[in-house]
Amino acid sequence: MSSVSAASSAVVVCTGGHVLMYMKSGDIKDAHNVFDTMRHRNIVSWNSIIVGYGMHGDGKKAMSVLIEMMQQGFKPDEQTLASVLSSCANQAAANEATQAHNYAIKTGLHDHLSVSNALTFAYAKCGNLHYASQVFESITKPDIVSFSSMVFSYAFHGLGKEAMDTFKTMLHGGVRPDKVVFLGVLSACNHAGLVEEGLCYFKSMIRDYQISPGSEHYTCLVDLLGRAGYIDDAYDVVINMPFEPGGDVLGALIGACKLHGNTGLGKWVGDKLCELEPCKSVNYKLMSSIHTALERWDEAAEVRRELRGWCGGSIVAGCSWI
Structure with a gap:
C-alpha cells in the first residue's frame, strides 16, 4: 500500500x-x-x-x-x-x-x-411473534442474546409460560443466565400475573447465580406484587432494597396504591416521589387521582395546588396515534 x-x-x-x-x-x-x-x-x-x-x-x-x-x-x-x-x-x-x-x-x-x-x-x-419465533428456531447454537431476545419477545406479548419455557430450555442447554435475561423473565411474569413464579425467579437470581438485582428488577417485582394486590409485600420490597428506590420503583408502588385504593401508603409514596422528582407532573396527577377516587376533594385540590407551585400546573394530556 x-x-x-x-x-x-x-x-x-x-x-x-x-x-x-x-x-x-x-x-x-x-x-x-x-x-x-x-x-x-x-x-x-x-x-x-x-x-x-x-x-x-x-x-x-x-x-x-x-x-x-x-x-x-x-x-x-x-x-x-x-x-x-x-x-x-x-x-x-x-x-x-x-x-x-x-x-x-x-x-x-x-x-x-x-x-x-x-x-x-x-x-x-x-408485533410479529410468529416470524420472531421462526428466526429463533432457525439458530443452530443460540447464545444468551438469542434467548434474551426470545424471552423478551414472549414478555411483550404477555406469554409468560412460553417465556419461562424458553428460559428453562436455555438453562438445560448450559447457557448461564445474566441480568438481562432475568429481567425478561420477570417482565414476562409481570405481564402474565404470575406472582409465585416471579418471586421464585427473583430469589433464584440472587441465591443460585449470585446476580445482584438492579433497579429494573425491583421495579418489575414491585409492579408484579402491587398489581396482584400484595401491597404490603411490595412495600416491604421497597424499604428493604439495598439502595435508595428510584422514581421507577416508587412509580410502580404508587400505581398499585391507586389501583387498589390504598391512600395511606399512596400518600407516603407520593411524598417520596415529589421529593425525588418535584417537577414531574405525573406524580402529582397520580396522588390527586387516589384522593379523587375516594372523594377526598380537599386533599385532591391541595395536590393540584402543589403541582401548580412546582411546575406551573402543566400536565401533558394522554393521546393515541391510532
Missing part, C-alpha cells in the same frame, strides 16, 4: 470515528455533516453512520442510508444489518425489518448470529 492510500485510509477511519463520536453524544446533525464531507468512504464509515442512527432508534433513516450505501456499490456486512434491524426494533418499523431480512437471506448474512438475534427482537417489537 502506498503512503498516499495508507494516509487516505487513516483519514477515513478517523472520520468514521468522528461520525460515531457525534452520534454517541446525541449530535446527529454534526455527525451527518462530517459524513457528508467525506470524500472517500469505506464500509467502516458507512457502518458508523448506520450504527449511529441505530443507536437513536431511527429505523427509517438507517434503512435509507443502507439503500444509499448499496447504490454506491458497497455491500453491507453483518454489523450493518444488525444495526439497521436494532433501529427497526426501537421504532417498530415492520416494513424496514422485512426488507432487511430479505436482503440477509439473499446474501447469506442471516446465518450470522448477530443478525438472527436482531431479527428476532425486531420482529417481536413489530
Whole structure:
C-alpha cells in the first residue's frame, strides 16, 4: 500500500470515528455533516453512520442510508444489518425489518448470529411473534442474546409460560443466565400475573447465580406484587432494597396504591416521589387521582395546588396515534 492510500485510509477511519463520536453524544446533525464531507468512504464509515442512527432508534433513516450505501456499490456486512434491524426494533418499523431480512437471506448474512438475534427482537417489537419465533428456531447454537431476545419477545406479548419455557430450555442447554435475561423473565411474569413464579425467579437470581438485582428488577417485582394486590409485600420490597428506590420503583408502588385504593401508603409514596422528582407532573396527577377516587376533594385540590407551585400546573394530556 502506498503512503498516499495508507494516509487516505487513516483519514477515513478517523472520520468514521468522528461520525460515531457525534452520534454517541446525541449530535446527529454534526455527525451527518462530517459524513457528508467525506470524500472517500469505506464500509467502516458507512457502518458508523448506520450504527449511529441505530443507536437513536431511527429505523427509517438507517434503512435509507443502507439503500444509499448499496447504490454506491458497497455491500453491507453483518454489523450493518444488525444495526439497521436494532433501529427497526426501537421504532417498530415492520416494513424496514422485512426488507432487511430479505436482503440477509439473499446474501447469506442471516446465518450470522448477530443478525438472527436482531431479527428476532425486531420482529417481536413489530408485533410479529410468529416470524420472531421462526428466526429463533432457525439458530443452530443460540447464545444468551438469542434467548434474551426470545424471552423478551414472549414478555411483550404477555406469554409468560412460553417465556419461562424458553428460559428453562436455555438453562438445560448450559447457557448461564445474566441480568438481562432475568429481567425478561420477570417482565414476562409481570405481564402474565404470575406472582409465585416471579418471586421464585427473583430469589433464584440472587441465591443460585449470585446476580445482584438492579433497579429494573425491583421495579418489575414491585409492579408484579402491587398489581396482584400484595401491597404490603411490595412495600416491604421497597424499604428493604439495598439502595435508595428510584422514581421507577416508587412509580410502580404508587400505581398499585391507586389501583387498589390504598391512600395511606399512596400518600407516603407520593411524598417520596415529589421529593425525588418535584417537577414531574405525573406524580402529582397520580396522588390527586387516589384522593379523587375516594372523594377526598380537599386533599385532591391541595395536590393540584402543589403541582401548580412546582411546575406551573402543566400536565401533558394522554393521546393515541391510532
